[in-house]
Amino acid sequence: MVSEEMYALGTKKSTIRTIFEYGQKRAGEVGAENVFDFSLGNPNVPAPDFIRAAAVDILLHSDPMEVHGYTIAPGKPQVREILAADLKKRFGMEITGNNLFLTAGAAASVTITLKALAEPGDRFVVIAPFFPEYRVFVEACGGQLDVVPAKTDDFQIDLAALEEQLTPQTKAVIVNAPNNPSGAVYSVETLMQLAALLHAKEHAYGHPIFIIADEPYREIVYDGITVPCIPLLYENTIICYSYSKSFSLPGERIGYILVPDSVADFARVYGAVAGAARVLTHVNAPSLWQLVAARCAGRAADLSTYARNAALLYDGLLAAGFSCVRPQGAFYLFPQALEPDDEAFCERARMHDLLLVPGTDFGCPGYFRAAYCVRTEMIVRALPHFQKLAEEYRGTT
Amino acid sequence: MVSEEMYALGTKKSTIRTIFEYGQKRAGEVGAENVFDFSLGNPNVPAPDFIRAAAVDILLHSDPMEVHGYTIAPGKPQVREILAADLKKRFGMEITGNNLFLTAGAAASVTITLKALAEPGDRFVVIAPFFPEYRVFVEACGGQLDVVPAKTDDFQIDLAALEEQLTPQTKAVIVNAPNNPSGAVYSVETLMQLAALLHAKEHAYGHPIFIIADEPYREIVYDGITVPCIPLLYENTIICYSYSKSFSLPGERIGYILVPDSVADFARVYGAVAGAARVLTHVNAPSLWQLVAARCAGRAADLSTYARNAALLYDGLLAAGFSCVRPQGAFYLFPQALEPDDEAFCERARMHDLLLVPGTDFGCPGYFRAAYCVRTEMIVRALPHFQKLAEEYRGTT
Numbered sequence: 001m002v003s004e005e006m007y008a009l010g011t012k013k014s015t016i017r018t019i020f021e022y023g024q025k026r027a028g029e030v031g032a033e034n035v036f037d038f039s040l041g042n043p044n045v046p047a048p049d050f051i052r053a054a055a056v057d058i059l060l061h062s063d064p065m066e067v068h069g070y071t072i073a074p075g076k077p078q079v080r081e082i083l084a085a086d087l088k089k090r091f092g093m094e095i096t097g098n099n100l101f102l103t104a105g106a107a108a109s110v111t112i113t114l115k116a117l118a119e120p121g122d123r124f125v126v127i128a129p130f131f132p133e134y135r136v137f138v139e140a141c142g143g144q145l146d147v148v149p150a151k152t153d154d155f156q157i158d159l160a161a162l163e164e165q166l167t168p169q170t171k172a173v174i175v176n177a178p179n180n181p182s183g184a185v186y187s188v189e190t191l192m193q194l195a196a197l198l199h200a201k202e203h204a205y206g207h208p209i210f211i212i213a214d215e216p217y218r219e220i221v222y223d224g225i226t227v228p229c230i231p232l233l234y235e236n237t238i239i240c241y242s243y244s245k246s247f248s249l250p251g252e253r254i255g256y257i258l259v260p261d262s263v264a265d266f267a268r269v270y271g272a273v274a275g276a277a278r279v280l281t282h283v284n285a286p287s288l289w290q291l292v293a294a295r296c297a298g299r300a301a302d303l304s305t306y307a308r309n310a311a312l313l314y315d316g317l318l319a320a321g322f323s324c325v326r327p328q329g330a331f332y333l334f335p336q337a338l339e340p341d342d343e344a345f346c347e348r349a350r351m352h353d354l355l356l357v358p359g360t361d362f363g364c365p366g367y368f369r370a371a372y373c374v375r376t377e378m379i380v381r382a383l384p385h386f387q388k389l390a391e392e393y394r395g396t397t
Numbered sequence: 398m399v400s401e402e403m404y405a406l407g408t409k410k411s412t413i414r415t416i417f418e419y420g421q422k423r424a425g426e427v428g429a430e431n432v433f434d435f436s437l438g439n440p441n442v443p444a445p446d447f448i449r450a451a452a453v454d455i456l457l458h459s460d461p462m463e464v465h466g467y468t469i470a471p472g473k474p475q476v477r478e479i480l481a482a483d484l485k486k487r488f489g490m491e492i493t494g495n496n497l498f499l500t501a502g503a504a505a506s507v508t509i510t511l512k513a514l515a516e517p518g519d520r521f522v523v524i525a526p527f528f529p530e531y532r533v534f535v536e537a538c539g540g541q542l543d544v545v546p547a548k549t550d551d552f553q554i555d556l557a558a559l560e561e562q563l564t565p566q567t568k569a570v571i572v573n574a575p576n577n578p579s580g581a582v583y584s585v586e587t588l589m590q591l592a593a594l595l596h597a598k599e600h601a602y603g604h605p606i607f608i609i610a611d612e613p614y615r616e617i618v619y620d621g622i623t624v625p626c627i628p629l630l631y632e633n634t635i636i637c638y639s640y641s642k643s644f645s646l647p648g649e650r651i652g653y654i655l656v657p658d659s660v661a662d663f664a665r666v667y668g669a670v671a672g673a674a675r676v677l678t679h680v681n682a683p684s685l686w687q688l689v690a691a692r693c694a695g696r697a698a699d700l701s702t703y704a705r706n707a708a709l710l711y712d713g714l715l716a717a718g719f720s721c722v723r724p725q726g727a728f729y730l731f732p733q734a735l736e737p738d739d740e741a742f743c744e745r746a747r748m749h750d751l752l753l754v755p756g757t758d759f760g761c762p763g764y765f766r767a768a769y770c771v772r773t774e775m776i777v778r779a780l781p782h783f784q785k786l787a788e789e790y791r792g793t794t
Contacts, residue, residue, distance in 0.1 A: 001604060001665060002665050003513060003516055003672070003673070006513050006673045009671075010669055042466065042467055046461040052456050052457070056457060059452050064448075064645070065443050067444075068448075069440075104501060104679070105678075108679075111677075112678075116399055116400060116403050117400065207398060248462075250467045251465045251467050252465055252683050253683050268399050268404055271403075271407040275402070275405065276403045276406075276407070278407060279403070279508075280677050281502075281508040282679075283650060284648060286648065286649050286650050287649055288649060
């Protein structure tokens, strides 16, 4: 009567959602202040004042037909020119507004790109640990997902393992850095090695292999790290971006796809992006937020809360005896679980009212994700519970 | 290298877009005031002041985390309750917020619904004249489109012709009223006959046949007409709505899907809608506009311009010798072309700088669409050109 596949996708709760709902219920029982919910990757820094000021000013002083009318599918030309000029200045890329296609956020950007590229039989490579929704997106576009196991010593890329996943059917590699859930930023060295490997395979297979660079966390980085601009290292790179995290606007759904001139046959790729947006009925990116993004181009929100939280939770977990790669960006910590079975570990943590997501969900068993986009004082109050949990494990071994 | 299907969909210009672009070019040659572009269905009434006031007030006085944060996929519960209460009051339907799933506009509403329902081999019926994008939406969901020929004397539904299109594989009938392009509103009598026919076929085939009621023009009606509430006449009706036209917000992408409790197996249908929204990566309807829609529930924009334009163009065309069914709503006129070949007719109209869309595009050859969501004075200045065109045809016959 309905599509069983859609019904299953719409009703089967994700692990993260199940944990979150448990947390809400548990808060009702023991008080919200006694539940330490690290499950959700939801920005907890409010949108900056300059966003509010820009939106209000546009609403009050611009022609409503200009603000709220349909835009052409790729987005308002003048908005794209402004965003392109800013990207050119920041990253030294040669781009214009014609390289941008505005979208309703990162999920839309990635799915539109996948749908644009996917031909029957195509395979897409992801690097563990990886955002679990990639599997849904790839399979919805008729593609098959191949997973490169995690390089757990530093969460860079195991290039030998990646090479094993490349086949003549490989259409693209999804690269997500700063990474959800590991917090790793792939270094220029890693990316140059990746580029060399892909170049060799492109030559061997006789067709392009794209990098789909999913970069919603690009502006959340620590310790002076910058995220390398992958198109400058590898021509066939398509960037998927969202303002959800950098401007704390996840509900508004605004982002873009950047198709550089350097991709093989730019016109075909950009045209297919337009077609994919059309069939996925992303008619145009919300028009007010197109204007706000342009007005705020070059501005940066104060995201220092995430750095403070990262340091506090990282130091606290290390002091409690956890082992963890220091995050370089995003707002997640991905420590080793205190037993090999990460799901059992997260169950046990739950007994201490610590809500964590098993690494298995991200294709990386034996680890767990703690999202620290939470109030700093919750981290302070949670640390003794992490300590007790670790002591409990030490007592049983 | 890319999906050929997506490339074709993204680059093959629609007839409407081609006409519009010609108009822009021609305006550069002879002056914008001398080109009479009736090609685009783009609201020309600005969003009402109460929309601006609501948006500004929410931005200035609400917590940005509440305004801009992710919402749950179906939309903010309190927003859905308010919208449901308003619909209950207006239409006498028994609904709550749980019957609504907020979306990014009507195209998303229809596609999500199609994707939720479509099983392999399913067929979907449309009634000519029909919005051409339905074909793209249905085929993108793996369905097959069956077309009921137009009942050109009044643009109601030819039920005998519709019956011929119903098969055991028919999953749904798309009903669009006020209709784009005919301006017809299907009467209660027509809809009751349709309901009786579909009930009989449901019984014969042993499975539900849904009505997908696509109603973005619901509030644009003339002469005291109201749009019948189809779920009150036929249980298995799903309404797809958008605020694009009623509040002149097409660029912002905000609307909803209404799944009434009366549909067969509500939980399965609503669950599949959620799954379809997920794979089409409509993560949540833009959050500010969810709040604005709730704040403005029950309010009505002044859309009298459309009624004035309808009367002016209708009377003018009749006086010039055209034959046309009087529109009851939306913002289109769908007169008979002055020769059987509507494409040749539109070409000839173009020589008079009248930009019209051939009825063939809407599955109804021999007619043309004139969108009158334009400045009233453009209609005034266009009428003599319609007269000259009609005289030219009279001279040649």
